[in-house]
Amino acid sequence: MYSPLRNSRVKLSVGQIFWHEVGQGPNLVFLHGSWQDSSQWLRTIEHLSPYYHCFAPDLLGFGDSERPNLHYSIDLEVECLAQYLDTLKLREVYLIAHSLGGWVATSYAIKYPDRVQGLVLLAPEGLKVGNRRGRWQTASWLIGKPPLGFWWLRSIYPIAKLLGTQNKIDGTAKFQTAVDSLPSCGAVALPAAAG
Structure with missing residues (x-):
């Protein structure tokens, strides 16, 4: 309605x-x-x-x-x-x-x-959030529009793979994918709607 x-x-x-x-x-x-x-x-x-x-x-x-x-x-x-x-x-x-x-x-x-x-x-x-500030700054860099940080990480993936650090990039890619899949209003657990 x-x-x-x-x-x-x-x-x-x-x-x-x-x-x-x-x-x-x-x-x-x-x-x-x-x-x-x-x-x-x-x-x-x-x-x-x-x-x-x-x-x-x-x-x-x-x-x-x-x-x-x-x-x-x-x-x-x-x-x-x-x-x-x-x-x-x-x-x-x-x-x-x-x-x-x-x-x-x-x-x-x-x-x-x-x-x-x-x-x-x-x-x-x-x-007070302790050491999470750096993580939030990184996250905002990755999910910005356009997500330049994500593109840059993907471009260095072959080098990271050679150095054995591709797992960090894979984890970041999963984070980016999860953020992109959220609805425009965000993911919030709310009470069941009446009716």
Whole structure:
């Protein structure tokens, strides 16, 4: 069943919040990254709308949400998210978040654990990841568009085979193939849709 995309605004105590909304079913709330706004999620929420009720707000100070003259912090964004969800009477949600949104979503989940059904984080800010940073940088180099890193690795494969290091290239190729096979909205385990 087709649901039209709706754009809405609501006035909260700290400022006005803008959001995109579409679909029906379990509530999914998508939080954007540092240099983005809610439009980064449009293709994803339209794809999921037959199965889920999707909300993609602009965080306070981003996109079409108000930019009040005050000190911005993660705590402020968490409280703004809490007010937003309260206003919409969304008591139980799944949070899907990228970058800065991941930091806000995690902080919200820690503060309001009974209101978060699940949490999906994509390259979240504010988390210490140890030695994984290098791996993420390599992965982004390999899956970039166009995937120049992948082409380069394939071109040196004969040399790697002679040196006995082709297994590393084979593993990287499997990673690239797995990424290419993901649907445009990413691979996320979500609850079964109603109905």
